[in-house]
Amino acid sequence: MTQPHAKHVVFVTWKAGNAPAFEAAKRLGHHVTLIRSLLMEQSQNIDFDSSPYARYVDTVHVLKDATDLDALRTRVRAVHAERPVDGFVATVDALVVPVARIAEEIGVPFTDAAAAETAKQKNRCREVLAAAGVDRTRHAVVGGFEEAAAFAAATGYPVVVKPARGSGSEGAHVIADEAQLRRVLGQAADGRAYAAGILVEEYLTGRFVSAEIGLAHGRFLRLAVSERSTWHRHEALETGTTIPAGIPAEEHDRVMEFAEAAVGALGLRLGIFHVEVMLAQDGTPRLIELNPRIMGSCLPNLFRLAGGGDIFELLVRIHLNEEIERGPTAFTHHATVRWFGAADTTPTPGHVPDLGWAAAEYGDSLHSLTVRFPEGDVLLPCRGNLGNFGEVQVVHTDRATSIRIAEEIVARTAEQLGIEVTR
Incomplete structure (x- = not known):
């Protein structure tokens, strides 16, 4: 009541x-x-x-x-x-x-409206961060192939092509050469995903992580650094996350400091934010994208499974403009999710197989395993987060074991289905 x-x-x-x-x-x-x-x-x-x-x-x-x-x-x-x-x-x-x-x-x-709009317009976000000296990743909004090819010639391949405004990795591609660039941009001309413009960026290498940070009454709350996995055939597609990331304390602090600087430069003011970062081999954080909202999908549940507490309760309290007293999160476990979809166009399996073996074999380490096919006779290739039909969540005290179990379950589920999946 x-x-x-x-x-x-x-x-x-x-x-x-x-x-x-x-x-x-x-x-x-x-x-x-x-x-x-x-x-x-x-x-x-x-x-x-x-x-x-x-x-x-x-x-x-x-x-x-x-x-x-x-x-x-x-x-x-x-x-x-x-x-x-x-x-x-x-x-x-x-x-x-x-x-x-x-x-x-x-x-x-x-959350500040103008700042949130800037965060979602990815080229504008990069311009603001460059002006503030936070991140200087090379980028350009292009009108088509010729301009994109000129950018790639100046920076070198590979380059990243993505919608100037979008989410869920939809429409994002890592481009290896001029032939692929021509093909992708030819397809982009007919796609609504690029209605706000085509953004081309330099390709960043290193370790893909994300920072989850809160901001209330001008004070940052360091919630988690997560590590992300991607599919080798389509690097822009995320296949999973582990919370917390298996990185040294000094790298964790460096990522958090970078995320705070980025959020501060934009002036987002209030909320919980999801900042995706590439941690270069020399330890330098570089921005992939900044989302003016809490982490999506099942990640708030992973945060809870890993021992971080109820992040949704924290979200409500922040948006009620409460004063929040909270130190860094002390995790007790590692929680991993792996998402999977069809690697290529394939007939939709007639039914979901019995997956009871997973719980029987992995016990309490398995939190959930779901497979739900979309309507239709054909599964389309999964090239964005919305194309997944399967998800497994695993929790374990050991990071490597958490990841191994999740990946084993995906592999065995794919064998049962008889199709190649993104993993």
Whole structure:
């Protein structure tokens, strides 16, 4: 039951997986309002109504498209008039900026709207960080092949091509040579992913990690450095994460200092942020991208499994503009996720095989294993995070064992399916 001192928390999301965040807000005694986005749910085959979210939410509003700023503004103003909003939570890339704009209009603390917009416009983000002396990765927004080829000639291959604005690794490619560049940009001309422009960047080498940091009342909260894995056939595709990263303490601190400098240079002001970093062999951190929202997918659950606590509760408290006293996270375990999809176009298997062997063999180390095929007779090649049909989560006190078990389960599941998967 909502307590007399309850504040009003408004979530704007299409993710049924955010139910733990709704639960955290309710557990803290607050009144919870949820604004859903029907088109986004449908496009991702999300069955929100079958999720357990309802028990944690006091009021639900369903918009056709919550990214429609005018429609969202009208709904939020009506909600605010009925019960003043104390804090917003938006965990999805496409919704952070519109929520930030509306929060500023009605005077509710939230992530800075202009800074969030800059973070999502990747070339602009790089320009701001270069001006601040934080990161000087070479990049250019190009109109087509000729300009991209000129950039590559100056920097050398490989180069990275990605949408100037986007998420989930969709449309991102590591380009090995001019022939591949011509082919990828020829395909990009017809794709909506590049509507905001084509960004070409120098290729960064090293160890791929991410920093999860909070910011409240001008103070940074160092939450985690995670290590990331990618697919050898398509380097831009992430295949998994382990929390915490297996890096020395001095490298951990260097990554955190870099992430704090990047967030500070943008002026994001308030929230939990996901900063992807390439840690070069000489120890220099370089930005891959900065997301003005909490880490996505199942990563908040990995954080909890590794012993970091309830990051969703922390998220709610930050967005209610509370003073947070918290030291660095003291993890007790290593939690690993591996995602997988079809490596190439292949017929959809007729059924999901019996996966009971995984729990029988790996016991408590296996947290979850799911395989869910999209509708249709054919599985398309997975080249972005949204193309995965499988996920395994593993937790163990030993980092190497956590990773090994996750990768073994993916390999054996692929054998059962009889298809090659991304891993």
